[in-house]
Amino acid sequence: MQATIYKSTGSWYVVKTNDGEIYQARMKGIFKKNEDITSTNPVAVGDLVEIEPEEGDAANAMITEIGERRNYIVRSSPHGRLKKHIVAANVDQAVLICTLKEPKTSQGFIDRFLVTAAAYHVPVILIFNKKDIYREKELERFAELEELYTGIGYQVMLISAKEEDGIDEVRALLKDKTTLASGHSGVGKSSLINDLLPGLDLRTTAVSGWSGKGLHTTTSAEMYDLPDGGRLIDTPGVREFGIVDIPKAELSHYFLEMVPYLSECQFNNCLHINEPGCAVKQAVNDGEINVDRYVSYATILETINEKEY
């Protein structure tokens, strides 16, 4: 019967059938051998699978088949730079939870996430949390970022998970969709998920001490059914999404505001760094492309190791 992976703990998976039955499932050995060697996990949260309940054991099942993925999001594996770890599969959209205070999310981090999501054709909603502690400086910065990212085509929101401010708007955006929720540790992802899923009571951690860095409390991705319909995938406090699947020459395709200029560069293999006649750099000079976004582009470009392809 068909089921969906709701949680993966390495060798065991929690799956839910279309009828809402929950099983603990294992992979049949043969699939492990067939797995894509560049990925460290053969099955990820959100994957559609075929399962066979085990005889004499009502709660256990065997995964016998893995359905084709509509899309997936990866990060580089902690087990080696060349390996990738599939964070989640078959997602409709992603929310990146950010904050401008305690601890501030860097624009570089946001842009890295946006590139990864764009490469997998996953739309992103940027949610800035902790509105309740923003002063004038943060509110001004938010207004700048809102203008920048909405101009590129992303949805941007300002909320307070703590004061449940803006949560209805978030709920409306998640309804009937499968949404990946991500954000670095301490941004308030667990707090937001608790608002969206009353009764779940995810552990939240006070941001530790003077460093303002959050403690890492979530350990593996997990999917939840939302009360109004739709599903939410909670991912571990991802510090860094690896741009593992993108060749240098393609990176600019995922900076969506650069796309209209790409065909105007003098060289068709232009990387938009030192080349003469570069339409992207011209657009940056003319103020048509945001200079911080261009800096993110150049920074990410440097981290791409072509040997990986």
Ligand SMILES: Nc1nc2c(ncn2[C@@H]2O[C@H](COP(=O)(O)OP(=O)(O)OP(=O)(O)O)[C@@H](O)[C@H]2O)c(=O)[nH]1
């Ligand atoms: N002022 C304020 N604090 C918040 C808000 N949301 C969360 N926090 C606080 O921020 C800290 C981190 O919140 P969590 O919800 O644990 O953050 P997380 O992103 O899930 O962090 P990890 O579990 O480490 O991944 C806690 O002290 C929360 O109380 C908010 O809207 N405003």
Ligand SMILES: [Zn+2]
């Ligand atoms: Zn160029």
